Amino acid sequence: MTDKYYALFEEQQKDRGINIEKVKSKIKQLKVETPSWGFGDSGTRFKVFEQEGVPRDPFEKFEDAAQVHKFTGTSPSVAIHIPWDKVDDYKALKSHAESLDLSIGAVNPNLFQDNDYKFGSVTNVDKSIRQKATDHLLECVDIAKEVDSKIVSLWFADGTNYPGQADFRQRKKWMQECLQTMYDKMDSDMRMLIEYKFFEPAFYHTDLADWGMAFNMANKLGPKAEVLVDTGHHPQATNIEHIVAYLLDEKRLGGFHFNSRKYADDDLIVAAHNPHEIYLILQQIVAAEEDSDQGVVSTAGNIAYMLDQCHNVEPKIPAMIRSILNVQNLYAKACLVNLEELKEAQEKQDVLRAEQAVREAYECDVTPLLQAVREEMGAAVDPMKAYQESGYAEKILTRGKGGASW
Ligand code: RM4
Ligand code: MN
Numbered sequence: 001m002t003d004k005y006y007a008l009f010e011e012q013q014k015d016r017g018i019n020i021e022k023v024k025s026k027i028k029q030l031k032v033e034t035p036s037w038g039f040g041d042s043g044t045r046f047k048v049f050e051q052e053g054v055p056r057d058p059f060e061k062f063e064d065a066a067q068v069h070k071f072t073g074t075s076p077s078v079a080i081h082i083p084w085d086k087v088d089d090y091k092a093l094k095s096h097a098e099s100l101d102l103s104i105g106a107v108n109p110n111l112f113q114d115n116d117y118k119f120g121s122v123t124n125v126d127k128s129i130r131q132k133a134t135d136h137l138l139e140c141v142d143i144a145k146e147v148d149s150k151i152v153s154l155w156f157a158d159g160t161n162y163p164g165q166a167d168f169r170q171r172k173k174w175m176q177e178c179l180q181t182m183y184d185k186m187d188s189d190m191r192m193l194i195e196y197k198f199f200e201p202a203f204y205h206t207d208l209a210d211w212g213m214a215f216n217m218a219n220k221l222g223p224k225a226e227v228l229v230d231t232g233h234h235p236q237a238t239n240i241e242h243i244v245a246y247l248l249d250e251k252r253l254g255g256f257h258f259n260s261r262k263y264a265d266d267d268l269i270v271a272a273h274n275p276h277e278i279y280l281i282l283q284q285i286v287a288a289e290e291d292s293d294q295g296v297v298s299t300a301g302n303i304a305y306m307l308d309q310c311h312n313v314e315p316k317i318p319a320m321i322r323s324i325l326n327v328q329n330l331y332a333k334a335c336l337v338n339l340e341e342l343k344e345a346q347e348k349q350d351v352l353r354a355e356q357a358v359r360e361a362y363e364c365d366v367t368p369l370l371q372a373v374r375e376e377m378g379a380a381v382d383p384m385k386a387y388q389e390s391g392y393a394e395k396i397l398t399r400g401k402g403g404a405s406w
């Protein structure tokens with residue numbers, strides 16, 4: 001691309017000491033998985049608003065996800081949630097995905113919607129319910145094997161509402177027992193991602209409330225278990241990038257659920273609120289990637305990036321495209337930090353210069369860079385516009401209302 005804006009951009013970055021070819025190849029490698037459930041109807045605890053044209057079954061969810069990948073070139077896999085995406089023939093779902101240039105990504109068990117789980121799943125005081133929950137975890141390992149997915153991603157709603165309601169220490173042991181059974185059934189190249197969340201649906205305690213608990217659990221289970229960071233799952237003002245750096249160094253950062261929030265676990269379009277937070281997270285990852293090129297081991301090169309969003313009031317496919325573009329945009333900025341300069345400033349304890357090195361990249365307009373990269377990748381230069389002009393949104397209206405939902 002020799003467009004005048006890109007030419008200027010390239011010159012500016014070269015002057016800043018940035019290896020632009022390397023940056024381009026890093027952006028091309030960034031892949032972000034979409035969640036099947038983000039294409040279906042969703043809502044708040046007050047109301048699920050039905051949208052016209054929502055996929056009616058898992059196969060149609062993949063068709064919609066294929067649109068996101070078609071125009072962005074950046075979302076080649078789709079996470080599934082069981083039983084929301086339960087089908088009779090998983091091999092058929094897999095071939096359907098492949099026919100759309102997609103693969104099946106993380107398999108997510110659902111241990112929060114059955115009446116039996118009212119007081120907990122893997123932490124329930126009733127042994128038969130713990131067994132039922134464990135059986136579902138094992139079922140998900142089998143599904144992952146059948147569709148050649150290497151990831152089973154776990155989130156538990158387990159928790160309590162009142163002091164004294166349950167025995168924290170006992171529940172901790174039960175959870176570990178159930179997860180160990182699942183762990184032992186996983187092939188050596190499979191990964192268990194353990195997600196934490198400090199509240200909701202339980203309001204007093206959650207059994208895996210924070211990264212420390214998830215990390216401890218992963219450590220106890222073994223190397224196939226890693227932590228998943230959902231950006232909406234922390235108390236306000238938590239320094240998530242610090243958690244990310246810590247887990248990277250401990251080789252236990254397995255994946256992300258990107259989304260944005262203002263108050264609680266809002267699951268909004270990623271980076272719609274506080275894009276700077278996502279930037280700082282990605283900047284830690286880029287720095288660790290650079291260190292791995294120098295031989296410092298971390299999990300930076302092996303992170304499963306996923307969206308976990310629900311689009312309650314906005315059309316779902318463009319919301320997903322927006323999210324992918326936002327992650328890509330912030331990752332591109334993170335790649336523009338001059339890490340040598342940053343290191344030098346840190347060594348000299350030059351606080352202002354170090355802060356400037358991180359801020360300067362954030363302030364760059366990466367539009368010409370991303371356009372050039374997309375053109376080289378064969379994706380749409382303006383994916384949102386291309387989708388909107390494609391006619392797909394109008395075509396799916398024939399599906400009517402009342403599609404898949406939770
Ligand atoms: C939870 C959590 C999980 C997701 C469910 C639907 O809050 O983020 O990752 O599977 O929502
Ligand atoms: Mn999540």
Ligand code: MN
Nearest residue numbers: 230232265308
């Ligand atoms: Mn969540």
